[in-house]
Amino acid sequence: xxxDLNAQVKKAxxxxxxxxxxxxxxxxxxxxxxxxxxxxKDDPRRIIHSIKVxxxxxxxxxxxxxxxxxxxxxxxxxxxxxTVVVVxxxxxxxxxxxxxxxxxxxxxxGALGVxxxxxARLCGHKGEPxxxxxxxxxxxxxxxxxxxxxxxxxxxDYGALIFILTFSxxxxxxxxxxxILVIAYQxxxxxxxxxxxxxxxxxxxxxxxxGEDLHKMVANNVTKLANSLEGFENEYFTSSEKTSKETNSCxxxxxxxxxxxxxxxxxxxxARWEPGHGRFRLRHPWTKYLKIAGLVRQCxxxxxxxxxxxxxxxxxxxxxxxxxxxxxxxxxxxxxEALKAIAKSIKTMSRYNVCVSTHIKNSKNAIENLRLALKxxxxxxxxxxxxxxxxxxxxxxxxxxVNNVEKxxxxxxxxxxxxxxxxxxxxxxxxxxGQHQLLHKGTVKPVLEGDNEEEYNNSPHVVIAVHDEQPxxxxxxxxxxxxxxxxxxx
Amino acid sequence: xxxDLNAQVKKAxxxxxxxxxxxxxxxxxxxxxxxxxxxxKDDPRRIIHSIKVxxxxxxxxxxxxxxxxxxxxxxxxxxxxxTVVVVxxxxxxxxxxxxxxxxxxxxxxGALGVxxxxxARLCGHKGEPxxxxxxxxxxxxxxxxxxxxxxxxxxxDYGALIFILTFSxxxxxxxxxxxILVIAYQxxxxxxxxxxxxxxxxxxxxxxxxGEDLHKMVANNVTKLANSLEGFENEYFTSSEKTSKETNSCxxxxxxxxxxxxxxxxxxxxARWEPGHGRFRLRHPWTKYLKIAGLVRQCxxxxxxxxxxxxxxxxxxxxxxxxxxxxxxxxxxxxxEALKAIAKSIKTMSRYNVCVSTHIKNSKNAIENLRLALKxxxxxxxxxxxxxxxxxxxxxxxxxxVNNVEKxxxxxxxxxxxxxxxxxxxxxxxxxxGQHQLLHKGTVKPVLEGDNEEEYNNSPHVVIAVHDEQPxxxxxxxxxxxxxxxxxxx
Numbered sequence: 001x002x003x004d005l006n007a008q009v010k011k012a013x014x015x016x017x018x019x020x021x022x023x024x025x026x027x028x029x030x031x032x033x034x035x036x037x038x039x040x041k042d043d044p045r046r047i048i049h050s051i052k053v054x055x056x057x058x059x060x061x062x063x064x065x066x067x068x069x070x071x072x073x074x075x076x077x078x079x080x081x082x083t084v085v086v087v088x089x090x091x092x093x094x095x096x097x098x099x100x101x102x103x104x105x106x107x108x109x110g111a112l113g114v115x116x117x118x119x120a121r122l123c124g125h126k127g128e129p130x131x132x133x134x135x136x137x138x139x140x141x142x143x144x145x146x147x148x149x150x151x152x153x154x155x156x157d158y159g160a161l162i163f164i165l166t167f168s169x170x171x172x173x174x175x176x177x178x179x180i181l182v183i184a185y186q187x188x189x190x191x192x193x194x195x196x197x198x199x200x201x202x203x204x205x206x207x208x209x210x211g212e213d214l215h216k217m218v219a220n221n222v223t224k225l226a227n228s229l230e231g232f233e234n235e236y237f238t239s240s241e242k243t244s245k246e247t248n249s250c251x252x253x254x255x256x257x258x259x260x261x262x263x264x265x266x267x268x269x270x271a272r273w274e275p276g277h278g279r280f281r282l283r284h285p286w287t288k289y290l291k292i293a294g295l296v297r298q299c300x301x302x303x304x305x306x307x308x309x310x311x312x313x314x315x316x317x318x319x320x321x322x323x324x325x326x327x328x329x330x331x332x333x334x335x336x337e338a339l340k341a342i343a344k345s346i347k348t349m350s351r352y353n354v355c356v357s358t359h360i361k362n363s364k365n366a367i368e369n370l371r372l373a374l375k376x377x378x379x380x381x382x383x384x385x386x387x388x389x390x391x392x393x394x395x396x397x398x399x400x401x402v403n404n405v406e407k408x409x410x411x412x413x414x415x416x417x418x419x420x421x422x423x424x425x426x427x428x429x430x431x432x433x434g435q436h437q438l439l440h441k442g443t444v445k446p447v448l449e450g451d452n453e454e455e456y457n458n459s460p461h462v463v464i465a466v467h468d469e470q471p472x473x474x475x476x477x478x479x480x481x482x483x484x485x486x487x488x489x490x
Numbered sequence: 491x492x493x494d495l496n497a498q499v500k501k502a503x504x505x506x507x508x509x510x511x512x513x514x515x516x517x518x519x520x521x522x523x524x525x526x527x528x529x530x531k532d533d534p535r536r537i538i539h540s541i542k543v544x545x546x547x548x549x550x551x552x553x554x555x556x557x558x559x560x561x562x563x564x565x566x567x568x569x570x571x572x573t574v575v576v577v578x579x580x581x582x583x584x585x586x587x588x589x590x591x592x593x594x595x596x597x598x599x600g601a602l603g604v605x606x607x608x609x610a611r612l613c614g615h616k617g618e619p620x621x622x623x624x625x626x627x628x629x630x631x632x633x634x635x636x637x638x639x640x641x642x643x644x645x646x647d648y649g650a651l652i653f654i655l656t657f658s659x660x661x662x663x664x665x666x667x668x669x670i671l672v673i674a675y676q677x678x679x680x681x682x683x684x685x686x687x688x689x690x691x692x693x694x695x696x697x698x699x700x701g702e703d704l705h706k707m708v709a710n711n712v713t714k715l716a717n718s719l720e721g722f723e724n725e726y727f728t729s730s731e732k733t734s735k736e737t738n739s740c741x742x743x744x745x746x747x748x749x750x751x752x753x754x755x756x757x758x759x760x761a762r763w764e765p766g767h768g769r770f771r772l773r774h775p776w777t778k779y780l781k782i783a784g785l786v787r788q789c790x791x792x793x794x795x796x797x798x799x800x801x802x803x804x805x806x807x808x809x810x811x812x813x814x815x816x817x818x819x820x821x822x823x824x825x826x827e828a829l830k831a832i833a834k835s836i837k838t839m840s841r842y843n844v845c846v847s848t849h850i851k852n853s854k855n856a857i858e859n860l861r862l863a864l865k866x867x868x869x870x871x872x873x874x875x876x877x878x879x880x881x882x883x884x885x886x887x888x889x890x891x892v893n894n895v896e897k898x899x900x901x902x903x904x905x906x907x908x909x910x911x912x913x914x915x916x917x918x919x920x921x922x923x924g925q926h927q928l929l930h931k932g933t934v935k936p937v938l939e940g941d942n943e944e945e946y947n948n949s950p951h952v953v954i955a956v957h958d959e960q961p962x963x964x965x966x967x968x969x970x971x972x973x974x975x976x977x978x979x980x
Contacts, residue, residue: 040635054628061658077662136551141543
């Protein structure tokens with residue numbers, strides 16, 4: 001009876017599946033189309049690149065379609081097609097690197113191959129294949145080994161591959177043909193034609209510059225750090241009533257930086273092949289970007305730790321948090337502003353040294369105030385040193401991040417000289433500077449014995465204002481909870 | 491007068507350089523040779539690989555040298571050479587992936603190309619190049635776009651490239667020849683010959699398995715973590731009198747893990763192409779290695795933070811450090827032992843669950859003891875909460891590392907089931923187990939008012955011993971400074 005039921009259920013399930021099949025197929029197709037759409041929308045340059053490759057292929061096909069061209073190159077035209085397919089890379093740097101490697105390696109290996117055939121012919125018909133075999137074996141092995149050298153692997157790997165390929169082909173086929181020089185000439189010229197078509201299409205039809213991508217990537221990574229800092233402040237210090245899922249994406253923006261090293265290395269490597277373009281000169285210091293990127297990644301590593309405290313359930317007690325909240329908020333906000341100014345400086349290739357250093361100074365002052373707050377709050381935490389450990393560690397990580405931001409700013413400043421950044425001395429260009437003349441200003445809350453939050457908020461505030469050389473223009477005392485955009489440092 | 495002197499100095503310098511030139515040249519050559527020697531010595535498989543490529547090239551040259559072979563394949567033999575050069579990769583997985591991609595793509599694209607030529611011929615002599623041009627453009631662009639899909643890029647990138655290449659070549663050259671089927675057959679068969687030679691040489695002549703490399707790499711990374719932990723303990727807790735440079739290399743071993751992600755991804759990707767070999771079955775769970783590797787990297791990130799404290803000049807005060815030293819040492823030592831057992835478990839593909847979990851348990855007990863020590867030491871640190879912040883943060887990071895080690899052990903245990911690890915129930919196989927039955931044992935030092943180190947060492951010790959279920963076989967009380975290899979946990 002049960003078996004019957006089972007069978008019926010199974011049959012019904014099968015019929016249902018059969019009935020659902022068309023709609024599932026439709027869903028599958030729609031999903032695929034959406035995927036394609038998304039891929040193109042994420043970076044429309046992908047679609048353009050695909051069309052560019054199609055264009056290059058069509059252009060190079062003319063070697064076959066047009067009778068006079070076919071008469072002069074014959075079947076060697078296929079080397080042009082091969083070159084176009086293999087050399088067409090996404091970025092200009094990639095295309096140039098492959099085309100130049102291919103052209104140069106073909107030239108050298110072709111010449112060596114012709115020489116090898118001539119030498120081998122001196123050894124008679126029987127000795128010829130032996131000499132050729134030995135030469136192909138040894139040069140092939142040596143060139144393969146050379147590909148393990150880091151420096152060659154990085155820049156000339158493709159060249160070494162083409163060297164082996166061309167030398168072997170010329171040397172071996174030279175054994176069976178006497179027209180070796182004609183073949184070599186035809187091949188070299190078709191490869192040059194294919195390579196030239198690729199380079200021209202790559203540079204003049206919606207070019208994608210590896211250098212510009214690298215530049216934007218580094219600037220964006222700095223912005224991501226700034227956003228993560230901002231998100232951290234919101235998420236850590238807001239009460240748990242709010243759903244933390246909303247701001248999640250923002251705090252976790254730094255994650256992608258942790259794994260961006262290989263992309264940066266590749267882009268920097270390709271950028272060195274590119275001619276001057278747009279704002280970048282020929283000898284733009286591309287490798288210096290890697291130094292900045294390394295420091296940014298170092299900072300992201302600290303975020304990974306910080307993130308652990310945001311996610312962790314064992315937070316420090318609320319009263320301790322509320323004591324460190326103000327200086328911590330200022331620290332992260334000012335460091336975030338400094339990062340944003342650095343990102344802007346890179347993006348616009350102009351100097352904002354004063355602005356950046358002011359923010360960093362503010363942030364460092366907040367650290368000092370934090371130390372003060374910790375010292376003052378000491379009697380209060382006597383019983384629960386263990387409980388405040390996560391809080392103390394969080395603070396310490398935050399301090400590390402501020403120090404890291406300073407290092408990044410130093411590296412970018414050094415870089416800005418090498419990369420000829422514009423000077424922005426006009427104060428109108430950085431209006432946010434004015435309000436930061438006020439360095440220390442805010443409230444220090446005397447620590448109370450009771451842990452009660454209400455009592456705490458009603459307590460008298462001691463207002464401290466420290467100014468940088470010139471007297472302040474703003475003089476009203478702000479208390480906690482007032483407008484957060486001014487730099488009131490506890 | 492000064493000018494004269496300058497000129498003289500310059501001239502002398504030039505003569506000196508000229509004199510030095512031969513020795514400098516000699517030095518340069520020797521340096522190069524040493525470089526080559528080092529590269530080969532670091533991984534002798536590189537030399538073997540180079541010889542293997544030379545061997546494959548020599549074998550495939552026979553298509554030209556041997557008359558009967560040349561008669562049947564003609565100049566198509568060069569496709570075999572091309573295939574050998576391009577397909578010969580360092581690992582078996584790499585070679586198989588490229589050879590299969592190339593073979594399959596050639597077959598499909600060749601068939602489509604022949605079909606396209608037949609369709610185009612229906613449109614008359616004038617319409618033929620137009621139809622062919624449209625087909626080459628659209629299929630070329632579509633295949634290029636498909637290479638942006640992450641899943642295709644990861645496994646079939648080379649196949650897509652060869653697809654574009656073959657289709658364009660067949661379709662375009664089909665316009666000029668009527669023997670298209672013969673040419674297609676010759677090319678396909680020579681590509682198959684070239685691919686087969688590569689695969690055979692790759693598998694049967696000193697094979698390099700990507701899977702085995704991945705396996706070893708993950709196990710080694712776990713060992714590196716263990717060494718770093720050990721090095722950290724030595725470096726942080728030894729007095730500054732000793733030169734810290736000696737142990738430096740050990741502590742910094744984790745550094746390479748931070749940037750090993752792309753290598754691991756590549757190896758895991760290639761390993762999936764490989765047939766079963768040695769201890770690894772055909773469907774070995776290669777992707778699971780990436781999960782373990784990710785956790786190991788997470789742990790290495792914490793080491794990066796920990797390393798900051800080792801290098802930093804602002805250490806916590808000596809008396810605080812000496813208070814936390816014992817439990818911290820045990821924590822890191824036991825976690826290190828657990829990591830070593832995990833690495834051994836992966837290396838030998840046998841389970842050491844009991845051993846690993848005992849070490850982790852010991853380490854977690856040490857954390858509890860540390861909490862106790864911190865609580866007890868509280869009154870002492872009243873005045874210098876600020877000073878001990880670096881120490882507290884270091885401790886917190888160490889605790890995070892222990893938690894990370896536990897996560898790694900869980901992942902490896904889960905993996906060990908999937909990968910059919912051997913059971914090692916025989917206690918003889920893990921002799922270190924016996925001595926770990928003693929879970930808690932050691933001394934808790936009551937905190938003294940004075941910070942004096944001598945006074946501290948002469949103070950009475952409270953001995954605590956906690957045992958796991960069964961009574962201990964060893965019962966003598968160990969005091970501080972005794973043999974460190976037994977698990978005396980404070």
